[in-house]
Structures are given as C-alpha cells and as structure tokens.
Amino acid sequence: MEIIKTIEELKKYRKTTEGKVGFVPTMGHLHDGHLSLMKAAREECNNVIVSIFVNPTQFGPNEDLDAYPRDFERDKRLCEGGSVDCIFYPDVDEMYPREELTIVRVERITQKLCGKTRPTHFQGVTTVVAKLFNIVQPDIAYFGQKDLQQSIVIKRMAEDLNMDIKIKVCPIVREKDGLAMSSRNSYLKENERKAAPVLYESLQKAKGLFEKGENNADKIKETIRNNIEDKVKKEIGNIDYIEIFDTENIDDVKKIKKGNAIALAVFIGKARLIDNIIL
Amino acid sequence: MEIIKTIEELKKYRKTTEGKVGFVPTMGHLHDGHLSLMKAAREECNNVIVSIFVNPTQFGPNEDLDAYPRDFERDKRLCEGGSVDCIFYPDVDEMYPREELTIVRVERITQKLCGKTRPTHFQGVTTVVAKLFNIVQPDIAYFGQKDLQQSIVIKRMAEDLNMDIKIKVCPIVREKDGLAMSSRNSYLKENERKAAPVLYESLQKAKGLFEKGENNADKIKETIRNNIEDKVKKEIGNIDYIEIFDTENIDDVKKIKKGNAIALAVFIGKARLIDNIIL
Numbered sequence: 001m002e003i004i005k006t007i008e009e010l011k012k013y014r015k016t017t018e019g020k021v022g023f024v025p026t027m028g029h030l031h032d033g034h035l036s037l038m039k040a041a042r043e044e045c046n047n048v049i050v051s052i053f054v055n056p057t058q059f060g061p062n063e064d065l066d067a068y069p070r071d072f073e074r075d076k077r078l079c080e081g082g083s084v085d086c087i088f089y090p091d092v093d094e095m096y097p098r099e100e101l102t103i104v105r106v107e108r109i110t111q112k113l114c115g116k117t118r119p120t121h122f123q124g125v126t127t128v129v130a131k132l133f134n135i136v137q138p139d140i141a142y143f144g145q146k147d148l149q150q151s152i153v154i155k156r157m158a159e160d161l162n163m164d165i166k167i168k169v170c171p172i173v174r175e176k177d178g179l180a181m182s183s184r185n186s187y188l189k190e191n192e193r194k195a196a197p198v199l200y201e202s203l204q205k206a207k208g209l210f211e212k213g214e215n216n217a218d219k220i221k222e223t224i225r226n227n228i229e230d231k232v233k234k235e236i237g238n239i240d241y242i243e244i245f246d247t248e249n250i251d252d253v254k255k256i257k258k259g260n261a262i263a264l265a266v267f268i269g270k271a272r273l274i275d276n277i278i279l
Numbered sequence: 280m281e282i283i284k285t286i287e288e289l290k291k292y293r294k295t296t297e298g299k300v301g302f303v304p305t306m307g308h309l310h311d312g313h314l315s316l317m318k319a320a321r322e323e324c325n326n327v328i329v330s331i332f333v334n335p336t337q338f339g340p341n342e343d344l345d346a347y348p349r350d351f352e353r354d355k356r357l358c359e360g361g362s363v364d365c366i367f368y369p370d371v372d373e374m375y376p377r378e379e380l381t382i383v384r385v386e387r388i389t390q391k392l393c394g395k396t397r398p399t400h401f402q403g404v405t406t407v408v409a410k411l412f413n414i415v416q417p418d419i420a421y422f423g424q425k426d427l428q429q430s431i432v433i434k435r436m437a438e439d440l441n442m443d444i445k446i447k448v449c450p451i452v453r454e455k456d457g458l459a460m461s462s463r464n465s466y467l468k469e470n471e472r473k474a475a476p477v478l479y480e481s482l483q484k485a486k487g488l489f490e491k492g493e494n495n496a497d498k499i500k501e502t503i504r505n506n507i508e509d510k511v512k513k514e515i516g517n518i519d520y521i522e523i524f525d526t527e528n529i530d531d532v533k534k535i536k537k538g539n540a541i542a543l544a545v546f547i548g549k550a551r552l553i554d555n556i557i558l
Contacts, residue, residue, distance in 0.1 A: 101439060
C-alpha cells in the first residue's frame with residue numbers, strides 16, 4: 001500500500017495505475033461505514049485510493065475542527081485490512097498552499113437541512129471534493145448515505161460540471177443498536193450514547209407508519225419529534241431539524257411518496273448526529 | 280474535421296484521440312486572434328479541439344447576448360483552414376439541460392477591472408470553462424491576452440482546483456492600425472471604428488513614458504485619460520476604467536514595476552472595447 005502526501009506524487013502514481021480507479025474521500029478516523037465504501041470500491045475497481053484529509057474549509061467558525069478525532073496509524077491499519085492500494089494523506093498546506101480564491105458552490109439545495117445550521121459547510125465540501133477529484137481522477141467515487149444531503153450535492157456538482165466520474169452512494173452502516181456509524185459518535189458520553197439510537201428508532205417508526213398508509217408529512221414529523229422528545233432529556237439533547245423531501249431537489253413534500261427521504265439532525269451532548277432513511 | 284454537437288459524442292471522440300490535446304474555447308465569430316490560438320495549439324499538440332458556444336451565463340441582463348455576432352459556416356471554414364481536428368458546437372440546452380445549480384467562482388480578482396461593470400460575468404466564464412474542461416479534458420488550453428483578466432482568473436481557477444491542464448496565454452493580435460481584434464469590433468460604425476485605435480495608441484504612449492523612467496501610476500493613468508478624452512468625442516465614447524496592477528492578484532500598484540499591466544475599457548458606440556499591455 002502506498003502512502004502519498006503530495007499532489008505531485010499522487011499525480012505521478014496515478015499515471016502508473018491501470019484499469020478503473022475507485023476513490024473513497026474521507027476525513028479519517030475510519031469506521032465500518034468507511035470500510036464498506038472501500039469494500040464496494042475493491043469489488044468494482046482495479047485500484048482503490050482513499051484520501052484522509054480533515055478539510056478545514058468545511059467547518060464553521062464555532063465547529064469542531066480542532067476536536068475532530070484523528071488517528072492516522074489506526075486508519076493506515078484499517079486501509080491495509082481493506083486492501084486499499086493507496087492512501088492520499090496531504091496536509092493543509094499541500095491542499096491550500098495560498099489564499100484559495102476559487103469556490104465551487106451548489107446553490108439552493110445546500111441551503112436546506114444541514115445547510116441551515118451550517119451555512120458554509122457544503123461550499124467547503126464541494127470545493128475540496130472538486131480538488132480531490134481533479135487530483136485523483138477516479139472513475140468511480142464512493143460516498144455514504146449517512147451524509148445523504150452531501151451525496152445529493154456532490155452528485156449534482158458532478159453532473160452540472162460534466163465531470164467524468166460516477167458517484168456511488170452506499171447504504172448506512174449501523175451499530176448493533178441502530179446508531180449510524182460516525183466519527184463524531186466518539187464525542188458521546190455514556191448516557192448520551194445510550195440515548196443516541198433514538199434517531200434510527202424514530203426513523204423506523206416513521207417508516208412503519210408510511211408502510212401502513214400514512215402519507216401526511218406533518219403527521220410523520222410530529223411522531224418523530226414526540227418520540228425523540230420523550231426519550232431524550234432536554235439537558236442532553238435537542239432537535240435541529242426533521243425534514244421529509246424528494247432526493248433530487250431536496251424540496252419539502254407534504255404528501256409522502258415512495259423514494260422520498262426523511263432526514264434528521266439532533267444535538268446530543270457535544271455531538272450533532274444525523275441520520276436518514278429513503279422510503 | 281469533426282463537428283460534434285453533443286457532450287456524449289465529444290467524450291466518445293476524446294477516447295479515440297492520441298497524444299496531447301490542445302483546446303481553444305471560443306464564442307465563435309472567429310478572427311485572427313482566435314486563429315493565432317489555433318496555430319499555437321497546432322504547433323504543440325497532436326489534436327486540436329475548438330469549442331464554439333455563445334455562453335449565456337456570462338452575459339449580464341442588459342448586455343449583448345442576442346446581438347452577439349454568430350456565423351457558424353464562416354467559423355467552420357476558418358477552423359478547417361487552421362487544421363483544427365474537431366469543433367465542439369453544442370447548443371444551450373446541451374450545455375445547460377436543466378437549472379444549473381453549480382457555480383465555480385473565483386473571488387476577489389473577479390470584482391476588479393471588468394468585474395466592476397460586469398459583476399456576474401466571470402462567474403459565468405469560470406463555470407462554463409470548468410464544464411468545457413471536464414468535457415474536453417485537454418492537456419493545454421489556449422486563451423488570448425486581449426482578455427487579460429479572464430486569463431488571470433482562469434489560470435487561478437485551474438491552479439486552485441488542481442486541474443491537470445496547462446493554461447497558455449497568447450499575445451494580442453491587432454488590426455494594422457493597432458486596434459485589438461475582437462468580435463465586438465463589428466458593432467462599430469465608421470466614425471467609431473476610426474476612433475477605436477486610441478486604446479492601443481494610449482497604451483503605447485504609456486509604455487513609452489514608463490520606459491523613459493516614469494513609474495508613477497497616477498501620472499500614467501492621467502496621460503492615458505487625457506489622450507483618450509482628446510481624441511474620442513463624448514458623443515461616441517467614454518472611459519469605463521484605466522487600471523495599473525500586478526498580474527497575479529490584480530492589486531492596484533502606485534509605483535509601476537516591470538511585469539505590471541495596464542488595462543483599460545472604453546465604451547465606443549455600442550461596443551465596450553478592452554485592451555491591455557504588460558510592461
């Protein structure tokens with residue numbers, strides 16, 4: 001497995017690869033969710049490149065950039081275990097050697113859901129992903145459905161800008177109790193961790209109602225809200241949003257159809273947890 | 280010579296090319312300036328692709344999108360004469376099949392010079408050029424120094440986003456009397472056309488002063504302003520800007536150094552003419 005820290009070396013390496021290149025962009029602190037993306041890439045591609053880069057431009061001024069968990073030695077072992085061919089592990093100066101004037105922004109759909117609480121987040125994501133795509137030049141890039149809005153935004157960017165890259169979205173990987181895997185779960189204290197599966201549980205409840213014929217979005221949101229407020233004490237958590245929408249334009253729906261998504265974000269302790277389900 | 284109208288066909292064609300691909304993006308109505316770019320591409324590359332696309336998103340609401348001169352049959356003959364391998368000639372629906380949510384923007388340096396009068400112009404340019412780069416995937420792309428700010432902005436975009444494309448800027452091609460070639464020169468009436476070489480003449484005068492030791496930017500700008508106002512009657516023309524700046528950050532300079540640029544824009548009749556010189 002190659003470990004490459006500079007853009008120039010990565011571009012050189014890329015000239016030696018043959019066949020399809022699969023790319024898994026990550027911020028490190030890998031978990032089974034990331035491993036499932038590597039596995040999907042391994043199955044479809046001749047060469048698998050994982051990037052590990054905690055991108056400062058996607059964190060807001062009061063967010064957790066400094067606290068974000070990092071453990072490269074552990075990540076390296078996990079990549080080796082996942083038969084990854086190459087880790088791209090640049091530092092911040094390598095990715096942003098001077099004032100970055102260029103921004104890639106997706107309008108409208110980035111202002112909803114997480115974009116309301118994190119107004120500059122997606123612009124940081126799309127810009128760094130565009131940079132990484134140009135550096136790695138993959139055939140297929142893999143993203144997790146856990147960050148559903150992110151995957152919709154990146155798909156849109158790739159299509160709008162005519163990028164020659166297929167975007168694949170892989171299913172959410174969960175802990176045994178249903179909590180969606182996330183690097184930010186490490187922020188949770190014991191009692192918070194116990195409360196955290198309420199996101200998934202509420203989504204399952206909503207799904208059950210929809211399958212029994214309930215298609216009123218407000219009613220379903222109300223059920224989710226009540227379920228969370230019942231189970232999470234105000235001292236440890238509060239709801240950021242619960243939204244039901246179509247997965248292309250992230251437009252609110254009033255009458256739910258198959259293929260619509262329910263997404264939610266809940267602050268629990270120091271973590272802001274997100275989860276979603278496509279009906 | 281191939282004429283290709285769809286993105287899918289162009290991507291297919293691109294898989295059949297061998298060696299270096301040179302790309303000349305244009306809005307058509309080709310003149311000797313464009314031909315010099317094709318010639319430079321022909322000399323350096325195995326394959327030369329010219330795009331002809333009058334990009335609506337780089338025109339402001341009150342600008343000349345509808346009036347912009349178009350003559351594809353003439354352009355085709357000129358490309359054939361220039362030994363171009365392929366013309367990419369998409370229509371607007373091909374390039375923008377639905378609401379375009381994604382924007383590529385270069386901050387700060389796009390708000391100066393022409394950006395003051397044309398605030399959304401460069402965002403339209405960088406977005407369409409990023410799209411064209413992703414479609415054509417050239418090794419080298421050729422731009423004219425006549426649009427100096429555009430070439431600085433595009434270079435910056437390519438560098439910031441780590442695009443694997445070399446940007447080459449070719450010298451301005453001029454009419455015998457010094458007027459920089461431009462598709463918009465066709466808007467000029469006879470008396471306006473006679474006045475138009477004043478841009479070049481003023482730049483030459485400024486260059487002469489600088490070479491004689493004058494490095495005060497305000498004095499040089501004043502000389503240019505006086506020269507233009509002497510020779511162009513108020514009824515047919517007025518100055519948009521005269522600026523002296525460094526060519527990386529487009530920052531104003533007070534004391535001129537070698538390598539700085541002087542650029543100006545003058546409305547003459549219905550045309551907004553631009554010209555520049557690098558000292």
